[in-house]
Each structure stands twice: as structure tokens, then as C-alpha cells.
Amino acid sequence: MENSELDSFIICKKCHTLHRKIKLHHGTKALCQRCNTLLYRHHQNFIDRLLALSLVEFIALIIAFSFTIIKININGIYRGLDFSSIFYTIFHNHYYIVGVILIFFIFIFPIVILLSLILALILMKLKKSKYLVKRLLILIAKVSHWSMIDIFLLSILVAMVKLFSYAQLEFNVAFIALILVILLDIFTLKRISFSDIWEEYENIYRKSNSKK
Amino acid sequence: MRIYTENQIVKNNLIRCPICEATNIDTGGEIVCRRCREKIHDYKSISFHKTVAFLITAIILYIPANLYPILVTKKFGIVHExxxxxxxxHLWEAGSYPIALIILFASVFVPILKFIFIIYLLISTKFSLKSSKIDRHKLFYITEVIGSWSMVDVFVVAILSVLIHFSIVEIIPGNGATAFALMVFFTMLSAKSFDIRLIKEGY
Structure with a gap:
């Protein structure tokens, strides 16, 4: 079977049913016939839009990492929660394994994913360094399962409910930034299937190769 | 508006690359994706044993995760684990039913469900069971998606230990937190190393 013939197929990620791809009209999407999972959709200005959203998400992530998320007030004594204090407390209590797992899952992986995505998209826009873009896209695909920043936001909400009855809670700027990160994440990596990015990658570099 | 692609009959010799989602021809052994040049799967027997090994590690870790305290509260010098x-x-008695249900779902049901799903998938590769392949593919997808949800409890403990740190009352993580975090890590590894070709053809 030729590569081009294989390219005309797509397999549903949920039920693994094989579909033949068709060309989509503007604003439409292709769904799996068996389980209604999104297969791919028609994008306009795909790279530009994704790049803009990921840049905003990156800025929001930096804000979320740098400032206080929530503050509690018990009888006039304040305590704030930020990312560095979480890692400090865990390591201070000698829970090194939990600390390392936390650092990777809620700090390093989200940053690595966003930085690689931004870099890959910029390079794709400039039509440069095919190999690096490929490595970055592979890295994103491998790491994306391990980023747990969304679970972390849920945990903050759970912790807040636990503290609600005996402390006053104050939301800070990082909390809003964190919500923004999760919302933008839904519009970027969660909404777009990886096959779309890879197809764009193939289109861009095939064109630039044929020009040479 | 929905547009369906022309449905094709499931061809058993085509496989989806988990990294770039390209369609590849399944040659039976170790496959390298034609687009991203990454290894899609090990030999089937290797991935089967890897999955079993990670799963057993996770199940063993689940025992101390439940027996050891996950949260230690020091209040006026009295330690409560x-x-x-x-x-x-405690949450249920205090009346926070939604939160109690979230924690119950994320920390108790999700890990147990994952164990059961992976064991079921492994057994179904050895013996031909009546369930359809499509259902098993969906089951595996659910196992992968719910994987990280169990970390909620570990994160909550970390957050509480930062916030409640006063001279009279203090919360610190317990040994159960380490076991629990590792358990989640190993179940995710176990799901990751499972070869979807085992669903198609059996072992």
C-alpha cells in the first residue's frame, strides 16, 4: 500500500474504526460514524490562531506560576498558596517522591508542552527546521498525557470547600490566570486533534521541499 | 453541521500511531511509524508483560496507600491521622456530600476501576470473550482518560499542608500520599504500555 493511500485513512482514537477522509467545507467537522468522536475538522488560519491562543496561555501560565493563588485568613493570620510554596513544603517535610512527581506533573510538563508548541508553530510558520519541529511535536504527544494542571485546579476547589467553614478565602490573580490557562487549553490542545497539526506539518514541508 | 466520512470496513492490518495519529500497516512485530519515525509498539509479548508488571506494582502500592494515613493533622500538640x-x-459526616463524592470517585473508584479494566483487557486477550472489540477499545480509551484523575487527593493534601501551617494547628502529608502518588504513576504506565493490537488479535 502506498503512503498516499494510507494518508487517505483515519482511525478513530476511541473505537479504532477505520474511515476514509473526505474534504470538509468551511466550519465543518468529521465525526466517527460509530461513536461520534471528533476525527478532524476544517481549520482556517490554523497555525496563526493556535499560536495566538498558546501565547496567551503561556503568559497566563507564567502569571499562575509566579503569584499567589489563594489566601486564607484565620483569625487575622494570613497564609498564601503559590506554586513555590507547595514544592517547598513538600520537600521540607521530606516527601521527596511526592515532591518530584508534583514538580513534573504540575510545573515542568505544562511549561514544556506550551513552550514546545509555541516554538514548533513559529518554526512551521517560518517553514524552517523540519527535524526540530518533528521532535517537538513528538515531545508534546508524549508528555501531554502527564500534564495535570487541570486536575490541580480541581484540587484547589476541593481544598477550598474543605477550608470554607473555618477560614476566610481570598482569590488572587494567579487563580484567575489558572482558570484562563485551563479554558485556553480546552480551545487549543484538547480541541485540536494531533492529526490536524501533523497534516499541516506535512503540507508545509512538502511545499517548501518541492519549491527547492 | 455534521459530515460523516464514508465508513470503511475495519481492516485488521491497519494501526493508528499513538503519537502522530497516522495510519500504519501492522506487520505483526515491532512497528516504526512511517510519518514520525517513532516506535509504535514493542513486540506484543513484551508489552503484555510490561503491562502486567506495572499493574502488579500499582496494586501492591494501593494497599499501603489505603492503610497508611494520607493526612496528618497536629492540633494543640495532638496528632490525628x-x-x-x-x-x-469525615467529609460525609460534616455534610460536604459533593466533595465527599468527588474524593470517593477520584481516589477509590477510579483506581479500582482502572485495575479491573486493565485486568479485564489482559484476560480478554488470552481468552476469547464475548464482548466486542469496539467495546474493549472504548474501555481502553476510558482507562487512559481517567488515569490522572486519581491525583486529586495527593494535590489536595499538598495544598492543605501549605495553607494550614500555624503554630497551633498544622497539616502535613502522610506516608499514604507517597504510596498513592506512586500507585497512580504506575497505573498510568501500565495503561500506556498496553498494546492495542492485543485487543484486535489476542496474544
């Missing part, structure tokens, strides 16, 4: 189930019961 609570396990996962103890914490849920």
Missing part, C-alpha cells in the same frame, strides 16, 4: 476512607467519612 486520617486515611483516604477516613477522610471521606
Amino acid at each position: 486520617s486515611t483516604i476512607l477516613g477522610g471521606i467519612m
Whole structure:
């Protein structure tokens, strides 16, 4: 079977049913016939839009990492929660394994994913360094399962409910930034299937190769 | 508006690359994706044993995760330790039913469900069961998606230990937190190393 013939197929990620791809009209999407999972959709200005959203998400992530998320007030004594204090407390209590797992899952992986995505998209826009873009896209695909920043936001909400009855809670700027990160994440990596990015990658570099 | 692609009959010799989602021809052994040049799967027997090994590690870790305290509260010098189930019961008694249910779902049901799903998938590769392949593919997809949800409890403990740190009352993580975090890590590894070709053809 030729590569081009294989390219005309797509397999549903949920039920693994094989579909033949068709060309989509503007604003439409292709769904799996068996389980209604999104297969791919028609994008306009795909790279530009994704790049803009990921840049905003990156800025929001930096804000979320740098400032206080929530503050509690018990009888006039304040305590704030930020990312560095979480890692400090865990390591201070000698829970090194939990600390390392936390650092990777809620700090390093989200940053690595966003930085690689931004870099890959910029390079794709400039039509440069095919190999690096490929490595970055592979890295994103491998790491994306391990980023747990969304679970972390849920945990903050759970912790807040636990503290609600005996402390006053104050939301800070990082909390809003964190919500923004999760919302933008839904519009970027969660909404777009990886096959779309890879197809764009193939289109861009095939064109630039044929020009040479 | 929905547009369906022309449905094709499931061809058993085509496989989806988990990294770039390209369609590849399944040659039976080790496959390298034609687009991203990454290894799609090990030999089937290797991935089967990897999955079993990670799963057993996770199940073993689940025992101390539940027996050891996940949260230690020091109040006026009195140490009070609570396990996962103890914490849920405490929340239930205090009337925070939604939160108790979230923790119960994320920390107790999700890990057990994952164990059952992976064991079921492994057994179904050895013996031909009546369930359809499509259902098993969906089951595997659910196992992968819910994987990280169990970390909620570990994160909550970390957050509480930062916030409640006063001279009279202090919360610190317990040994159960380490076991629990590792358990989640190994179940995710176990799901990751499972070869979807085993669903198609069996072992």
C-alpha cells in the first residue's frame, strides 16, 4: 500500500474504526460514524490562531506560576498558596517522591508542552527546521498525557470547600490566570486533534521541499 | 453541521500511531511509524508483560496507600491521622456530600476501576470473550482518560499542608500520599504500555 493511500485513512482514537477522509467545507467537522468522536475538522488560519491562543496561555501560565493563588485568613493570620510554596513544603517535610512527581506533573510538563508548541508553530510558520519541529511535536504527544494542571485546579476547589467553614478565602490573580490557562487549553490542545497539526506539518514541508 | 466520512470496513492490518495519529500497516512485530519515525509498539509479548508488571506494582502500592494515613493533622500538640476512607467519612459526616463524592470517585473508584479494566483487557486477550472489540477499545480509551484523575487527593493534601501551617494547628502529608502518588504513576504506565493490537488479535 502506498503512503498516499494510507494518508487517505483515519482511525478513530476511541473505537479504532477505520474511515476514509473526505474534504470538509468551511466550519465543518468529521465525526466517527460509530461513536461520534471528533476525527478532524476544517481549520482556517490554523497555525496563526493556535499560536495566538498558546501565547496567551503561556503568559497566563507564567502569571499562575509566579503569584499567589489563594489566601486564607484565620483569625487575622494570613497564609498564601503559590506554586513555590507547595514544592517547598513538600520537600521540607521530606516527601521527596511526592515532591518530584508534583514538580513534573504540575510545573515542568505544562511549561514544556506550551513552550514546545509555541516554538514548533513559529518554526512551521517560518517553514524552517523540519527535524526540530518533528521532535517537538513528538515531545508534546508524549508528555501531554502527564500534564495535570487541570486536575490541580480541581484540587484547589476541593481544598477550598474543605477550608470554607473555618477560614476566610481570598482569590488572587494567579487563580484567575489558572482558570484562563485551563479554558485556553480546552480551545487549543484538547480541541485540536494531533492529526490536524501533523497534516499541516506535512503540507508545509512538502511545499517548501518541492519549491527547492 | 455534521459530515460523516464514508465508513470503511475495519481492516485488521491497519494501526493508528499513538503519537502522530497516522495510519500504519501492522506487520505483526515491532512497528516504526512511517510519518514520525517513532516506535509504535514493542513486540506484543513484551508489552503484555510490561503491562502486567506495572499493574502488579500499582496494586501492591494501593494497599499501603489505603492503610497508611494520607493526612496528618497536629492540633494543640495532638496528632490525628486520617486515611483516604477516613477522610471521606469525615467529609460525609460534616455534610460536604459533593466533595465527599468527588474524593470517593477520584481516589477509590477510579483506581479500582482502572485495575479491573486493565485486568479485564489482559484476560480478554488470552481468552476469547464475548464482548466486542469496539467495546474493549472504548474501555481502553476510558482507562487512559481517567488515569490522572486519581491525583486529586495527593494535590489536595499538598495544598492543605501549605495553607494550614500555624503554630497551633498544622497539616502535613502522610506516608499514604507517597504510596498513592506512586500507585497512580504506575497505573498510568501500565495503561500506556498496553498494546492495542492485543485487543484486535489476542496474544
